[in-house]
Amino acid sequence: xxxxxxxxxxxxxxxxxxxxxxxxxxxxxxxxxxxxxxxxxxxxxxxxxxxxxxxxxxxxxxxxxxxxxxxxxxxxxxxxxxxxxxxxxxxxxxxxxxxxxxxxxxxxxxxxxxxxxxxxxxxxxxxxxxxxxxxxxxxxxxxxxxxxxxxxxxxxxxxxxxxxxxxxxxxxxxxxxxxxxxxxxxxxxxxxxxxxxxxxxxxxxxxxxxxxxxxxxxxxxxxxxxxxxxxxxxxxxxxxxxxxxxxxxxxxxxxxxxxxxxxxxxxxxxxxxxxxxxxxxxxxxxxxxxxxxxxxxxxxxxxxxxxxxxxxxxxxxxxxxxxxxxxxxxxxxxxxxxxxxxxxxxxxxxxxxxxxxxxxxxxxxxxxxxxxxxxxxxxxxxx
Amino acid sequence: xxxxxxxxxxxxxxxxxxxxxxxxxxxxxxxxxxxxxxxxxxxxxxxxxxxxxxxxxxxxxxxxxxxxxxxxxxxxxxxxxxxxxxxxxxxxxxxxxxxxxxxxxxxxxxxxxxxxxxxxxxxxxxxxxxxxxxxxxxxxxxxxxxxxxxxxxxxxxxxxxxxxxxxxxxxxxxxxxxxxxxxxxxxxxxxxxxxxxxxxxxxxxxxxxxxxxxxxxxxxxxxxxxxxxxxxxxxxxxxxxxxxxxxxxxxxxxxxxxxxxxxxxxxxxxxxxxxxxxxxxxxxxxxxxxxxxxxxxxxxxxxxxxxxxxxxxxxxxxxxxxxxxxxxxxxxxxxxxxxxxxxxxxxxxxxxxxxxxxxxxxxxxxxxxxxxxxxxxxxxxxxxxxxxxxxxxxxxxxxxxxxxxxxxxxxxxxxxxxxxxxxxxxxxxxxxxx
Numbered sequence: 091x092x093x094x095x096x097x098x099x100x101x102x103x104x105x106x107x108x109x110x111x112x113x114x115x116x117x118x119x120x121x122x123x124x125x126x127x128x129x130x131x132x133x134x135x136x137x138x139x140x141x142x143x144x145x146x147x148x149x150x151x152x153x154x155x156x157x158x159x160x161x162x163x164x165x166x167x168x169x170x171x172x173x174x175x176x177x178x179x180x181x182x183x184x185x186x187x188x189x190x191x192x193x194x195x196x197x198x199x200x201x202x203x204x205x206x207x208x209x210x211x212x213x214x215x216x217x218x219x220x221x222x223x224x225x226x227x228x229x230x231x232x233x234x235x236x237x238x239x240x241x242x243x244x245x246x247x248x249x250x251x252x253x254x255x256x257x258x259x260x261x262x263x264x265x266x267x268x269x270x271x272x273x274x275x276x277x278x279x280x281x282x283x284x285x286x287x288x289x290x291x292x293x294x295x296x297x298x299x300x301x302x303x304x305x306x307x308x309x310x311x312x313x314x315x316x317x318x319x320x321x322x323x324x325x326x327x328x329x330x331x332x333x334x335x336x337x338x339x340x341x342x343x344x345x346x347x348x349x350x351x352x353x354x355x356x357x358x359x360x361x362x363x364x365x366x367x368x369x370x371x372x373x374x375x376x377x378x379x380x381x382x383x384x385x386x387x388x389x390x391x392x393x394x395x396x397x398x399x400x401x402x403x404x405x406x407x408x409x410x411x412x413x414x415x416x417x418x419x420x421x422x423x424x425x426x427x428x429x430x431x432x433x434x435x436x437x438x439x440x441x442x443x444x445x446x447x448x449x450x451x452x453x454x455x456x457x458x459x460x461x462x463x464x465x466x467x468x469x470x471x472x473x
Numbered sequence: 474x475x476x477x478x479x480x481x482x483x484x485x486x487x488x489x490x491x492x493x494x495x496x497x498x499x500x501x502x503x504x505x506x507x508x509x510x511x512x513x514x515x516x517x518x519x520x521x522x523x524x525x526x527x528x529x530x531x532x533x534x535x536x537x538x539x540x541x542x543x544x545x546x547x548x549x550x551x552x553x554x555x556x557x558x559x560x561x562x563x564x565x566x567x568x569x570x571x572x573x574x575x576x577x578x579x580x581x582x583x584x585x586x587x588x589x590x591x592x593x594x595x596x597x598x599x600x601x602x603x604x605x606x607x608x609x610x611x612x613x614x615x616x617x618x619x620x621x622x623x624x625x626x627x628x629x630x631x632x633x634x635x636x637x638x639x640x641x642x643x644x645x646x647x648x649x650x651x652x653x654x655x656x657x658x659x660x661x662x663x664x665x666x667x668x669x670x671x672x673x674x675x676x677x678x679x680x681x682x683x684x685x686x687x688x689x690x691x692x693x694x695x696x697x698x699x700x701x702x703x704x705x706x707x708x709x710x711x712x713x714x715x716x717x718x719x720x721x722x723x724x725x726x727x728x729x730x731x732x733x734x735x736x737x738x739x740x741x742x743x744x745x746x747x748x749x750x751x752x753x754x755x756x757x758x759x760x761x762x763x764x765x766x767x768x769x770x771x772x773x774x775x776x777x778x779x780x781x782x783x784x785x786x787x788x789x790x791x792x793x794x795x796x797x798x799x800x801x802x803x804x805x806x807x808x809x810x811x812x813x814x815x816x817x818x819x820x821x822x823x824x825x826x827x828x829x830x831x832x833x834x835x836x837x838x839x840x841x842x843x844x845x846x847x848x849x850x851x852x853x854x855x856x857x858x859x860x861x862x863x864x865x866x867x868x869x870x871x872x873x874x875x876x877x878x879x880x881x882x883x884x885x886x887x888x889x890x891x892x893x894x895x896x897x898x899x900x901x902x903x904x905x906x907x
Contacts, residue, residue, distance in 0.1 A: 250612075254644040254647055258643055266650065268720075269656070278720075
């Protein structure tokens with residue numbers, strides 16, 4: 091069932107209800123463009139206050155829950171509010187200009203859209219799921235085919251170029267091309283897998299151009315909406331830095347002292363903290379390192395929570411594997427040579443010259459630090 | 474290489490570049506070029522003159538004629554400003570390049586044991602596998618795959634379609650991982666189930682020592698032999714794993730069949746048993762399998778393998794099959810050549826300064842018959858006198874040449890230049906005694 095509603099103040103542009111669930115699609119932005127709502131209206135018109143509040147709400151939800159809830163649509167006005175709230179949210183995100191917020195917001199929007207797609211695809215509430223797949227592929231310029239093997243469910247196939255392009259950030263080994271059915275240049279996928287790839291495409295689309303170059307007078311005009319978001323963001327940051335690293339615990343201070351970590355490990359940690367997608371080899375290195383210096387599995391999982399593709403269950407499994415649960419070997423963090431091979435050797439300093447392993451670096455630096463502290467103490471006593 | 478030899482080689486290279494028809498890559502003006510000259514540094518120090526670019530074909534051809542370089546390369550990448558320094562070149566895309574070289578296939582110690590001809594044979598085998606991956610799995614058309622003999626111990630493949638040019642380093646890495654089976658997860662290729670595999674049912678056996686019931690030939694508890702008893706384990710139509718019909722699943726189906734046919738059925742019992750034992754099987758198990766291959770039902774079993782319906786195989790068996798099917802050389806762990814989107818690659822139809830052989834384009838249909846030591850030889854047959862510096866041997870154009878240190882020999886020009894470029898011989902001093 092596709093519900094067409096008419097917009098009453100624009101020149102009767104029909105817009106299917108479900109478009110408002112995917113406000114980053116070109117049909118949605120075309121609609122906004124043609125609806126006659128100007129940037130001026132969007133930021134100041136009293137009629138559009140609901141859209142602005144919803145726009146702010148999108149961001150708050152993204153920070154808080156990592157999701158942007160899809161409302162139940164009851165009226166045409168609501169469709170419009172939903173559609174207009176998206177460009178407003180983009181302006182807000184741009185005015186704040188925080189990189190972490192950009193990623194978090196884009197990921198939350200994409201994730202929620204993916205969940206909506208999955209739901210629609212299983213209930214068939216917006217036409218057949220084949221239609222959804224066709225629409226989405228067309229939107230993102232992916233050539234897809236459908237095929238059915240005897241006694242199997244229908245599958246989707248797409249050219250491997252597109253597949254590689256959109257799976258660049260999916261680190262799980264099941265997404266590796268080597269583990270996919272590839273024949274004559276086409277990659278075979280289950281429907282839900284295809285939709286997961288669409289999530290990646292949506293994420294890229296949403297993140298693209300953010301932060302926008304918004305003139306300062308516009309940012310000034312909407313300052314009233316920014317305060318709450320900044321506060322929420324600050325809180326999230328604080329919570330994150332308190333809970334995540336677990337290095338604060340006074341008694342064990344010297345056992346896990348992040349100030350003595352080698353530059354390569356600190357770099358990966360700061361990337362994870364910023365929500366940058368970190369390559370698999372680096373994740374392995376940092377996980378093994380932190381386990382080796384005595385962090386618990388839970389503490390490490392916390393660190394990954396900011397990752398764009400965070401999946402608690404998977405992370406728990408992988409961290410557990412490196413920790414040597416379930417009888418697997420307990421891994422030692424990779425040596426400097428291995429770090430170098432995988433391009434994870436970053437910010438070499440003079441201590442690096444003396445060691446060949448990140449753990450040796452840590453031990454050495456701890457020792458130097460203790461020595462210095464003792465010296466300082468005895469100097470104090472003397473004086 | 475002394476100065477006199479160098480001059481001789483240089484004259485010969487000049488002759489070649491004057492007469493040769495150089496294959497000019499499409500969009501040559503967007504590529505960066507690099508050359509090593511036969512100058513006074515050569516060959517002790519290879520000085521690469523890079524960041525060059527050419528606006529016209531004529532300019533490029535003239536450059537080659539004037540300088541007769543020992544080595545000529547162009548970038549895999551195309552750039553907005555190919556002659557600018559790396560940071561400001563403006564990367565626009567890159568051809569997909571595979572570099573298969575004997576160094577990557579065999580270890581350094583092994584390298585010494587093989588002759589040049591053997592090494593060329595080994596690399597050829599890997600190249601054939603790679604081409605099969607590119608056509609059947611990746612769907613490239615034969616005409617888009619440019620196959621080139623590297624002029625030394627390997628082959629290069631260039632693919633220049635618009636789609637590949639946009640691929641980033643990570644995406645290329647995925648392609649290399651695919652052909653090298655890196656990260657292949659057996660769980661991903663053993664998919665689905667079939668209900669028809671009655672051989673999932675195993676016969677029960679009893680240990681002759683401790684009376685334990687098992688399905689194994691050897692008692693897992695005490696290591697003694699077991700004997701067959703009444704009864705079966707598992708039920709008819711129990712789920713059995715099925716190898717996927719595309720991608721690596723398909724390759725493993727074929728690989729398993731080929732392995733059985735060539736390594737077990739096609740060999741003596743002892744060799745077959747040895748193969749299987751090498752894959753972690755017990756002697757008894759290996760014997761049982763070898764005997765099984767002689768049974769009438771074996772043809773049926775092979776057919777089943779082709780359909781991907783399998784019983785249980787231990788991991789070492791899969792490891793062996795994967796080893797046979799994957800491309801061994803496409804890359805080495807610390808030299809991600811294919812993924813390097815800024816690397817230089819030898820210009821097809823140029824000469825290789827360490828062998829004097831042509832970097833020769835080869836048609837895939839005639840690859841089977843291609844013999845670099847015949848087909849990539851560009852120099853003539855007139856006799857040239859050389860003084861050998863060390864022992865060496867080479868078979869060129871069907872003729873074997875062998876030189877010993879300090880020996881003076883008269884060999885055809887093509888062999889003489891080959892030996893000079895290899896650092897095996899110098900040109901004979903005309904007036905020197907002996």
